[in-house]
Amino acid sequence: MSIDRRSGCPINLSLEVFGDRWSLIILRDMIFGGKRHFRELLNGSIEGIASNILADRLKRLMELGMLTKADDPSHKQKAIYSLTEMAIxxxxxxxxxxxxxxxxxxxxxxxxxxxxxxxxxxxxxxxxxxxxxxxxxxxxxxxxxxxxxxxxxxxxxxxxxxxxxxxxxxxxxxx
Amino acid sequence: MSIDRRSGCPINLSLEVFGDRWSLIILRDMIFGGKRHFRELLNGSIEGIASNILADRLKRLMELGMLTKADDPSHKQKAIYSLTEMAIxxxxxxxxxxxxxxxxxxxxxxxxxxxxxxxxxxxxxxxxxxxxxxxxxxxxxxxxxxxxxxxxxxxxxxxxxxxxxxxxxxxxxxx
DNA sequence: TGCAACTGATTGCAAAATGCAATTGGTTTA
DNA sequence: TAAACCAATTGCATTTTGCAATCAGTTGCA
Known part of the structure; x- marks a missing residue:
């Protein structure tokens, strides 16, 4: 699930980052919807993403440097996802x-x-x-x-x- | 292989048009590379698209109104693909x-x-x-x-x- | 204390998409 | 007439997707 590097073309490489059905939807919901938590993204998306796909894409976007994850001080199990400059x-x-x-x-x-x-x-x-x-x-x-x-x-x-x-x-x- | 319409969001709908690994690569090669024929797209792409995928995507992009196809007068079997205003x-x-x-x-x-x-x-x-x-x-x-x-x-x-x-x-x- | 609701995930499984090689039916060129 | 070329199509193994159920730990409330 990491990057393929079929070629060094910028359009191709961009496509390898978010050339799928869900990555950009997740980023859209974080950017425009202000969603920061797993549940918010899961239940808030009108397109109805499945939880395994969401988990997979969040992981992948972190590996690619588009997101970071931090503990939410209000809840020991809660994670806060943040956009990086790359995503912004x-x-x-x-x-x-x-x-x-x-x-x-x-x-x-x-x-x-x-x-x-x-x-x-x-x-x-x-x-x-x-x-x-x-x-x-x-x-x-x-x-x-x-x-x-x-x-x-x-x-x-x-x-x-x-x-x-x-x-x-x-x-x-x-x- | 047609459009899903998971939602009427413009970003989602755009993603349903070219949110895959190949559609935008094909359009890139037509726009920047000036490729108009099946063979040119097949052999010219540095990413190495397979012929069945290329055929499928060309058909899909035509159905979506991004491309049109016409006979090449120089060769009865040759087809010329053209970008529509939508693709331009x-x-x-x-x-x-x-x-x-x-x-x-x-x-x-x-x-x-x-x-x-x-x-x-x-x-x-x-x-x-x-x-x-x-x-x-x-x-x-x-x-x-x-x-x-x-x-x-x-x-x-x-x-x-x-x-x-x-x-x-x-x-x-x-x- | 007990229990339901909520947290970010993971698992199993069927269906769909992908990638590859070989092949098709037809056309053009040498 | 044979070789090269044309836009695809087919068969098949592999990978990815989408869905439902489930997981273990945390929190809030009675």
Missing amino acids: TLVPILAHLGAWGRIWLPVSEELSIRAELLEKGGPPMWEKFMDELRHEHLGMPSGTPPDATVRATLQAGYEAVVARKATGAGCDPGA | TLVPILAHLGAWGRIWLPVSEELSIRAELLEKGGPPMWEKFMDELRHEHLGMPSGTPPDATVRATLQAGYEAVVARKATGAGCDPGA
């Missing part, structure tokens, strides 16, 4: 990937609003988001108040769409 | 992926020079490259002379590295 710099790629998917694939509105906001925010927003992730995961200092984070902005956009769709679907008593 | 717009993602891989993974110098040049060229170079691909694959008009193409620039960079490494390795009779 994936943000622009995820932003592009989301933008591409939004154009060409049958995305759902509520799940693509984050991609839309991130695309509109452009590189400055990505940089801000990466700084927030460095603060959260690497303990770097941060100048952003907790209520003005990029993640909170994206989450608010998501919730606005969900709320609007709920009323639009006939749940609004005034309609 | 992958160029910025490939550029980012190459840049990321170049930083974090053990890339080889000769295979990463293209990624370096593409990164240095930035979005203007990517746009020019996409226009060239539209000309080649979609028959759009082009204002770029054949010797000043982005692909030719990248290829020249590659060959310069190969030549330098060959002399540096002791093949230079004057050394």
Whole structure:
């Protein structure tokens, strides 16, 4: 399950890191969903990852230097997974990937609003988001108040769409 | 082998399109290598794809709308594969992926020079490259002379590295 | 103290994907 | 007419995946 090294081409090597069905999903949930624990990733993923696959990919991503693991002081069995700088710099790629998917694939509105906001925010927003992730995961200092984070902005956009769709679907008593 | 639709998330859907070991390699060889025929892709790929996998992925990429196939007028059995606009717009993602891989993974110098040049060229170079691909694959008009193409620039960079490494390795009779 | 719920995993097993070599039916070239 | 070339396809062994059940240890609560 380690790297193959079929060739030294950067695209090939990148593909060997996350060219599978689950690795990037896990990183997405950690980056955009703020998930740090095994259970959060297991139960929180809408795609429904199996626990053995999750365990395997977490191990693999650690071996590849994308994640680190630490004990959670609040619970002797709890582990906290952290993104490394290597994983944090994936943000622009995820932003592009989301933008591409939004154009060409049958995305759902509520799940693509984050991609839309991130695309509109452009590189400055990505940089801000990466700084927030460095603060959260690497303990770097941060100048952003907790209520003005990029993640909170994206989450608010998501919730606005969900709320609007709920009323639009006939749940609004005034309609 | 068609799309799963585990969720409507743009990143997930993108992953279902090329979240495997070979699809993006094939697209890379078509985009950067100018490969259009089955044999070119089969024998030209340094990673060594098997013919059944190649056939399967070409079929799948056609079903997904990333490629089209046409008869080659020069040979009744020859098929020409063309990129669609959907595939051409992958160029910025490939550029980012190459840049990321170049930083974090053990890339080889000769295979990463293209990624370096593409990164240095930035979005203007990517746009020019996409226009060239539209000309080649979609028959759009082009204002770029054949010797000043982005692909030719990248290829020249590659060959310069190969030549330098060959002399540096002791093949230079004057050394 | 006892027990259920929760922690990060591991195991067994069937199904699917992969990689390899050989082969297919047809076309072109020498 | 024979050899080389064309885009695949087939058979088969190996590997990976996905699912359900299970594991041993920890915590919170009655």
